[in-house]
Amino acid sequence: MASPTAASFSADWLQQREPFDTAARDAAAPRLALQALRERSAAGHGSARLPLRIIDLACGTGANLRWLAPRLGGAQQWLVVDHDAALLQRWPACRGLPVGSHKARLRYSGTAARTSFGTGIGIGFSADILRRQLDLAQHLESLPWQAAQLVTASALLDLVSAAWLQRLVAVASAARVAVLMALSVDGRQRFAPRDADDAAVAALFEAHQQRDKGFGGPALGAAAGPALVLALRRAGYRVGQARSDWWLDGRHDTQALACQQALIDGMAGAAIEQQPAAVASVRAWQLRRLAAAARSTLRVGHLDVLALPPR
Numbered sequence: 001m002a003s004p005t006a007a008s009f010s011a012d013w014l015q016q017r018e019p020f021d022t023a024a025r026d027a028a029a030p031r032l033a034l035q036a037l038r039e040r041s042a043a044g045h046g047s048a049r050l051p052l053r054i055i056d057l058a059c060g061t062g063a064n065l066r067w068l069a070p071r072l073g074g075a076q077q078w079l080v081v082d083h084d085a086a087l088l089q090r091w092p093a094c095r096g097l098p099v100g101s102h103k104a105r106l107r108y109s110g111t112a113a114r115t116s117f118g119t120g121i122g123i124g125f126s127a128d129i130l131r132r133q134l135d136l137a138q139h140l141e142s143l144p145w146q147a148a149q150l151v152t153a154s155a156l157l158d159l160v161s162a163a164w165l166q167r168l169v170a171v172a173s174a175a176r177v178a179v180l181m182a183l184s185v186d187g188r189q190r191f192a193p194r195d196a197d198d199a200a201v202a203a204l205f206e207a208h209q210q211r212d213k214g215f216g217g218p219a220l221g222a223a224a225g226p227a228l229v230l231a232l233r234r235a236g237y238r239v240g241q242a243r244s245d246w247w248l249d250g251r252h253d254t255q256a257l258a259c260q261q262a263l264i265d266g267m268a269g270a271a272i273e274q275q276p277a278a279v280a281s282v283r284a285w286q287l288r289r290l291a292a293a294a295r296s297t298l299r300v301g302h303l304d305v306l307a308l309p310p311r
Contacts, residue, residue, distance in 0.1 A: 038052060137216060154182040169228070
């Protein structure tokens with residue numbers, strides 16, 4: 001939800017949110033049948049031993065790969081793409097390596113015990129990784145779509161425009177590549193206990209989410225998930241979806257408390273930017289919410305979408 005502009009702060013925010021992303025995606029995964037991706041790749045190649053080739057859009061510091069690679073299992077080849085070279089340099093063992101160099105490859109492997117990314121889930125995997133710095137708003141079509149079996153992203157779609165989303169579906173469907181888009185905000189958020197100004201601040205925040213984020217028009221915000229589902233179905237995809245909500249309990253979890261406080265600050269800043277005349281009421285809401293965070297819970301709604309191309 002919060003979107004800091006400085007690369008270092010952005011990396012800190014990505015690290016702060018990752019445990020809650022992981023828990024949310026773990027809850028959604030059983031309803032998405034991720035193993036179908038591996039089975040589809042094996043059927044297409046005639047061998048389960050050939051690597052599953054994956055494009056990760058707006059990869060940040062690698063959270064999507066850390067979650068997904070152990071769950072897919074087997075041999076994998078990842079092309080991870082982001083416009084921000086500072087975030088790409090945050091990848092393990094990447095510091096000092098030239099971003100985009102074909103020699104700057106990483107290799108990870110893991111099993112059910114501890115992997116390079118944390119705790120695995122009982123299947124072995126190996127992943128060859130190539131980082132690439134790229135402006136996705138301008139150069140989406142330049143990626144090697146025909147060589148991939150899966151395109152994926154996490155917490156990206158609510159930033160993009162309707163036109164960019166249609167470009168994504170067009171290139172994916174032309175290449176008959178599977179699509180997995182995780183953690184798109186869907187507009188559901190609920191504090192408990194409630195504050196009288198929760199709805200007003202949330203409305204301003206949602207309006208701010210719909211500003212142009214650099215993808216060629218107003219951002220889709222909470223409409224992104226449903227828009228993707230509709231576009232993929234029109235393209236003939238078989239689409240599954242599942243809620244992947246954050247649950248932040250500030251009463252018992254210090255990490256959740258810190259994340260909730262960061263979200264409150266982010267919402268307040270965006271609301272004031274959206275409507276400067278509301279600064280007094282928004283700041284008062286912010287102070288009340290921060291004071292109550294250690295006694296509050298917050299649910300933030302997200303949607304995960306997995307789509308397989310027509311057989």
